[in-house]
Amino acid sequence: SQTIHQWPATLVQPVGSPLSLECTVEGTSNPNLYWYRQAAGRGLQLLFYSIGIDQISSEVPQNLSASRPQDRQFILSSKKLLLSDSGFYLCAWSSLPPGSDTQYFGPGTRLTVL
Amino acid sequence: AQSVTQPDIHITVSEGASLELRCNYSYGATPYLFWYVQSPGQGLQLLLKYFSGDTLVQGIKGFEAEFKRSQSSFNLRKPSVHWSDAAEYFCAVAPNTGGFKTIFGAGTRLFVKA
Helix, strand or coil: CCEEEEECCEEEECCCCCEEEEEEEECCCCCEEEEEEECCCCCEEEEEEEEECCEEEECCCCCEEEEEEECCEEEEEECCCCHHHCEEEEEEEECCCCCCCCCEECCCEEEEEC | CCEEECCCCEEEEECCCCEEECCEEECCCCCEEEEEEECCCCCEEEEEEECCCCCEEECHHHCEEEEEHHHCEEEEEECCCCHHHCEEEEEEEECCCCCCCCEECCCEEEEEEC
16 A cells, blocks of 8 residues: 655754755655645645656745655755744645546644744 | 635534535636545545546545535535544645646634534
């Protein structure tokens, strides 16, 4: 069966520090991968999606970046965190065809920037 | 513009009572429709989805939803709520022509009182 992992589960970082959140998927090949951010009291905002290794699309301008060095690994990064980067970050995957398929979410990372 | 509206930020129901969570969407064509549930501090789990065919779809945990094209709605229902149903519920739409832009509503927080 397929599983999706995210770590760390929680993170407290000072403003201006770097960030690296990791997401890995097991039990499937060539998944579509997604990073979402969920701010308090708001819905999910799609940040990045990827259809393959080194194929990343950004949905919103921000100081975050994403990379996909391996088929089932998706990394969210920042060089300098802002207060506004605080939130709950969710990684998800889906199978082809894209858009029409269920997305399977990881447990999330709670990021607090102080 | 494409959008998903969940009019109720939060709803409180008594255990054993029936439940209906509202979802309205604005889309160019009939999209794929989803309901996800999120327990506190967790990722999202798919409850049910509508792609085509019968407009009343059954999901997990005793939930069902009805697609009404004329009202652009996809309301979630459950005949008898259990305390374990307390969570946040998200309605989502995705283009039925493919694509990655699943749009999520802002969510409805369900509280269940004994």
